[in-house]
Amino acid sequence: xxxxxxxxxxxxxxxxxxxxxxxxxxxxxxxxxxxxxxxxxxxxxxxxxxxxxxxxxxxxxxxxxxxxxxxxxxxxxxxxxxxxxxxxxxxxxxxxxxxxxxxxxxxxxxxxxxxxxxxxxxxxxxxxxxxxxxxxxxxxxxxxxxxxxxxxxxxxxxxxxxxxxxxxxxxxxxxxxxxxxxxxxxxxxxxxxxxxxxxxxxxxxxxxxxxxxxxxxxxxxxxxxxxxxxxxxxxxxxxxxxxxxxxxxxxxxxxxxxxxxxxxxxxxxxxxxxxxxxxxxxxxxxxxxxxxxxxxxxxxxxxxxxxxxxxxxxxxxxxxxxxxxxxxxxxxxxxxxxxxxxxxxxxxxxxxxxxxxxxxxxxxxxxxxxxxxxxxxxxxxxxxxxxxxxxxxxxxxxxxxxxxxxxxxxxxxxxxxxxxxxxxxxxxxxxxxxxxxxxxxxxxxxxxxxxxxxxxxxxxxxxxxxxxxxxxxxxxxxxxxxxxxxxxxxxxxxxxxxxxxxxxxxxxxxxxxxxxxxxxxxxxxxxxxxxxxxxxxxxxxxxxxxxxxxxxxxxxxxxxxxxxxxxxxxxxxxxxxxxxxxxxxxxxxxxxxxxxxxxxxxxxxxxxxxxxxxxxxxxxxxxxxxxxxxxxxxxxxxxxxxxxxxxxxxxxxxxxxxxxxxxxxxxxxxxxxxxxxxxxxxxxxxxxxxxxxxxxxxxxxxxxxxxxxxxxxxxxxxxxxxxxxxxxxxxxxxxxxxxxxxxxxxxxxxxx
Numbered sequence: 001x002x003x004x005x006x007x008x009x010x011x012x013x014x015x016x017x018x019x020x021x022x023x024x025x026x027x028x029x030x031x032x033x034x035x036x037x038x039x040x041x042x043x044x045x046x047x048x049x050x051x052x053x054x055x056x057x058x059x060x061x062x063x064x065x066x067x068x069x070x071x072x073x074x075x076x077x078x079x080x081x082x083x084x085x086x087x088x089x090x091x092x093x094x095x096x097x098x099x100x101x102x103x104x105x106x107x108x109x110x111x112x113x114x115x116x117x118x119x120x121x122x123x124x125x126x127x128x129x130x131x132x133x134x135x136x137x138x139x140x141x142x143x144x145x146x147x148x149x150x151x152x153x154x155x156x157x158x159x160x161x162x163x164x165x166x167x168x169x170x171x172x173x174x175x176x177x178x179x180x181x182x183x184x185x186x187x188x189x190x191x192x193x194x195x196x197x198x199x200x201x202x203x204x205x206x207x208x209x210x211x212x213x214x215x216x217x218x219x220x221x222x223x224x225x226x227x228x229x230x231x232x233x234x235x236x237x238x239x240x241x242x243x244x245x246x247x248x249x250x251x252x253x254x255x256x257x258x259x260x261x262x263x264x265x266x267x268x269x270x271x272x273x274x275x276x277x278x279x280x281x282x283x284x285x286x287x288x289x290x291x292x293x294x295x296x297x298x299x300x301x302x303x304x305x306x307x308x309x310x311x312x313x314x315x316x317x318x319x320x321x322x323x324x325x326x327x328x329x330x331x332x333x334x335x336x337x338x339x340x341x342x343x344x345x346x347x348x349x350x351x352x353x354x355x356x357x358x359x360x361x362x363x364x365x366x367x368x369x370x371x372x373x374x375x376x377x378x379x380x381x382x383x384x385x386x387x388x389x390x391x392x393x394x395x396x397x398x399x400x401x402x403x404x405x406x407x408x409x410x411x412x413x414x415x416x417x418x419x420x421x422x423x424x425x426x427x428x429x430x431x432x433x434x435x436x437x438x439x440x441x442x443x444x445x446x447x448x449x450x451x452x453x454x455x456x457x458x459x460x461x462x463x464x465x466x467x468x469x470x471x472x473x474x475x476x477x478x479x480x481x482x483x484x485x486x487x488x489x490x491x492x493x494x495x496x497x498x499x500x501x502x503x504x505x506x507x508x509x510x511x512x513x514x515x516x517x518x519x520x521x522x523x524x525x526x527x528x529x530x531x532x533x534x535x536x537x538x539x540x541x542x543x544x545x546x547x548x549x550x551x552x553x554x555x556x557x558x559x560x561x562x563x564x565x566x567x568x569x570x571x572x573x574x575x576x577x578x579x580x581x582x583x584x585x586x587x588x589x590x591x592x593x594x595x596x597x598x599x600x601x602x603x604x605x606x607x608x609x610x611x612x613x614x615x616x617x618x619x620x621x622x623x624x625x626x627x628x629x630x631x632x633x634x635x636x637x638x639x640x641x642x643x644x645x646x647x648x649x650x651x652x653x654x655x656x657x658x659x660x661x662x663x664x665x666x667x668x669x670x671x672x673x674x675x676x677x678x679x680x681x682x683x684x685x686x687x688x689x690x691x692x693x694x695x696x697x698x699x700x701x702x703x704x705x706x707x708x709x710x711x712x713x714x715x716x717x718x719x720x721x722x723x724x725x726x727x728x729x730x731x732x733x734x735x736x737x738x739x740x741x742x743x744x745x746x747x748x749x750x751x752x
Contacts, residue, residue, distance in 0.1 A: 054100070055084060055132050061156060061170030063090055066100040068121070070112045070399055071204075072426030072433065073658075074714045075651035078203045080121055082647055086195040087129030087188060090169070091155040097203045102401035102421035110423075112399045113434050113529065115615035115712025118647060122710050130185045138179055139172035190645065190707050199650035204425065214425040216382045216396035219454065224384065225254060227283045227445045227453040228290045231276040231465060232301050234677030235524045236326045239278045243298040247282060250296055252289030256282050259448055261441060262411070267312035271403040273435050274309070275466040275526040283449050287456055304524070322524045326677035332496055333369070335521055336473045339494055340367075344517035347503035350573050351513035353479075356488025360479035364552055368476070368541035370740040371671040373469035373530055374462075374687060379427020381462050385442035386452035391418045392443060393452075397426035397433055404436030411440055412447065430714070431529030435467050463687060464679040466526030468672060471496040472537040476545040479513075484553045488513035491542070497523040500534040500541075505613060506584060507546070509577035510564035525674065531662065532715035535614040536722065540667065540740065543610035543723025548736060557609050557727070558592050579613040583642050586704050587611055587620040591640035594702050595622040605635065608728025610720040615712030617643040618704075621660065621720050625728040632729055632743055634664050637699045641717055644708035656717045657699040663721025665690025668743040688744060 056064040065081035081097045102110055133153060140158045141148040144165050152159050159166045190197075207214055232238055244256035261277045262268065280299065284290040305324040310317050357363060383396035392412055398404060401421050408419060426433055442455035457465070474493035481487055489511045493501035503516035530536065550560035562585055569581035588611050592598070600607065605624035612619060624636040637660050646652045669688035673680045681687035722740070730736050 055088065055128060057132070057136075057169050057173045059170045059173055061168040062096065063088075063094065063156065063169070064096045064098055066098050068100050068110050069117050070110060070397070070401070070423045070426060070429075070433075071099065072112065072397070072399070072429035074112070074117070074655055075202055075648065076112065076117045077425075078200055079647045079651055080117060080125060081203070082195050082200055083118075083122065083125040084129040086193055087126045088133050089129075089153045089155070092195050092200060094156065099423055099425070102405065102423060105416075110401055111403065111434075112429065113431065115617070115715045117714075118710035119616060119712060126187050127185065130187050131182060132176075134182050134185045135176040135179050136169050136172050138182075139175035140167060143167075143172065143175065196647050197645065197649070200648055202651070215379055215427050216384070216424045217379055217427070217456070219384050219395050219424060221384060221386065221395075221452050221454075224452045224454055225283050225285060225449070226287050226290045227281055227442070227449070227455045228287075228294055228458070229441065229455070229461065230280040230282065230294055230297055230299060231461070232304075233464075234301075234326055235275070235466070235526075235674070236304050236324050236677045237301045238276070238304040239280055240300040240302040242280055242300070244282075246296040246298070247293045250284075250289065250293035252285035253293045254283045254285070254451075255449055256280075256297070257448060259444055261437065261444065265310055266410075267310045267317050269312055269403060269407055271400050271434050271436060272407050272440075273437050273467065273526055273528065275437075277307075279441060279445070281445050281448075283445070283451075283453060290456075291458065307524070321522070323522050324524065327523060327525060328675050328677075329371070329673040329680075332471060332674070336369070336471070336494060336496065339519050339521055340473060340475060340492065342519065344492055344494070344519040347501055347516040347518050348508060348574070348576075349515050350508070350511070351488075353488040353490055353513040353515040356513040357477070357479045357490070359481070360487055361482040362480040362484075362552070363477060364480070364549060365475065365477045366545055366548065366736075366738060367473065368537075368544065368738050369473045370471065370537050370540065371673065372471050372525065372527075373666060373670045374672050374681075375428070375430060375432035375467065375530065376459075376463065376684070376687065376689065377426070377428030377432055380459055381433075381438045381457035381465075382454060383439045383442040384452070384454045385439070385446040387412060387443050387447040390414075391420075392446075393420050393422075394439055394443060395422040395424060396439065396442075397424050397429070398436055398439060399426070399429050399431075399434040400436065403434070404439055407436070407440060408443060412443060430531040431533065432467055435528050459684070460682045463672075463682050467528040468525065469530035469533075469536065470498050470500075470527040472500045472541075474500065474537070474541045476541065478545075478549050478552075480553065486511060486549075486553070488515070490515040490517075492517040492519075493538070493541075494519040494521065495537075496521045496525070497527060498534070500537040502534065502538055502578070502614075504574075504576045504578045505538075506568065506577075506579055506581075507542075507564050509572045509574055509579075509581075510568040512573055514573065524677075531659075532614055532718045535612065535715070535719040536663075536666075539610065539612040539614070539719030540722030540726060543612065543720060544726045544736070544738075547608070547610075547723070547727045547730070558588055558597060561588055561611065579618075583618050583704070584611065584613055587618045587640040587642050590702055590704060591620040591622050591638055594640060594700060595638035597622060606728050606732035608724045608726065608731060610723030610727060612716070612720040612723070614719060615715045617641065617711040617713060617716035619656075619717040619720055621717075621724040623664075623721075623724040623728040625725070625732050627732050632668065632725075632732060633694060634696045634725065634728070635698075637696050637724075639699060639701045639717060640704065641701070641713070642704035642706070642708075643713045643716065644706065644710045646703050646713075647710060649703070652703065652713055653701045655713055656701045659715075659717035660699050660721055661690060661695050663718050664696065664725055665694070667722040667725045667740060668694075669741050671741045671744060688741075 472495040477490040479488040499518035565585040
């Protein structure tokens, strides 16, 4: 099977898509500017710097909405076009949705990450739809010689009741395309929505279940070869020499060579990474032949030593020294304990926490740790590249094409208009595919081999390459007086190679004497964004500690949190608090109600609760757990989320349910360890993930109903799952758990 391919440039694609139809194409931007790049009279394109998507209306009234953002299962391919369709006033059932190619001029960075898709596009997409509708109405007004105020639209048809005239949008598309783009067009009142806030089926659902070619691994191209990389077996190693003589004799093998990903001194961008900079590549006819041939390589590796990396950004280049140590998990824990005892960077101080602890009757101190985590996307890393001296075509799964393209331009020495990036559906992402090194690798391999190639990582390649969730630790302390009143609160967090302390989040702002500190340890183990970066550990530790603190104070866990939030709302401490206490309290109150927290119907469950704010949204979970033969199983979960206006309720519910299952699996089983730089869990036979029978039988999701513009949803429900599981596990076993994964044996750390 084959996905459509093209050698046209991005600008050619935009220009030619409507030449034959005489239709209307509207572009929209994050700055709410709209441009008409082409019309049926061949007028020159208007250029905008940040364009995020477009609408196509053909003369036959067919309507195609282009999704600007890459899709990896969060359903932006449906939800983003729904926003346009709402204001455009069309019949959703007659809309076709396509994934747009990358174009940093017309479509902006097209970044899927940070739970930003709905938040970032909400206003621009609404304005795009409303503006297109207004231009069509103007065209009808002129054609019929009637005032535009007398016209109405419904389901892609324009009506003039007084004369009885009506016409489809397609009847006026060409005329509308020649009109000036209006500004300040009025948007719908949210109470009048007919598409948004109504559940719509996934526009790619039928293609997914019928096995249509949607993913990067499906892509084929004439003359395409397969490439695989042999990287060092351990972090801190590099290529010394190799003998490919036996490899080259294997069936299907076309070439074996080494090359550098980045030259020395290359200034890496925000999502650039080079875990292993020198690539040893095998190119051949099929994946199976290349995998077998790669086993015949005779390779000698040597210590990499300390490596100096040049990082771009913040207005200047800076040098980062990556240590050459061959790291082991046991030593990493010891090192974190050593660093945790040292002075740390002050992140926030309110009041006089030192005096609070000095005057305390009781001090509660707990240390939490968590291991590296691998993304383990179901679709292994892959990318197609066809690079010649004067142009490049790249096709595959990528979260951040706008961040990767500048690097691609530099390493290939090609301008943007000679590079075409087509984005396929991703078989998983959540941070892993934001790092486009595999695209750069594919491009350089194609350029060196002088053939179109698809680079493919095996599961072991991906799991041992890096880009992990960092290794974290945090020590929480609370001071209580003789009446069990909270006097002071202190969090000191660290990690390899970053800490996870969000100093201005709850409970900051709710406690008079508050101290937050952070520290970090350099490492050559490559880390990157992992669903709700830093928050996924911060929530686990913080919410576990708050439960233990509530118990020591003799308070109900939810009521205790609500008391703190009331203080933060009525009389906040400090000025930099990131969260809205009312919205935070709202999800706790809702989950308390929906779960029957105060009077549970089923007494057999051990219950745990947690709530958290991140990525502009709020989420709370109540987890119901049972023990079966001593093993913990989450049977049921109640979830409450405040993400503002929910575009597509079914899709949103699915996303929360997925976050719950993901969080349960990672908190109970997830963990990656190293020995002398070597990853010990290189595939699913060793890296434990949640099984089907271990998933909860029911996840009941409720959304706070309000008219706040949409905020984040992909990441916010994930972090509090860890804390809720830990708190339920305590109720089930009578033992507090301080080290993830909770259900797997781990090295025992000593309290700092």
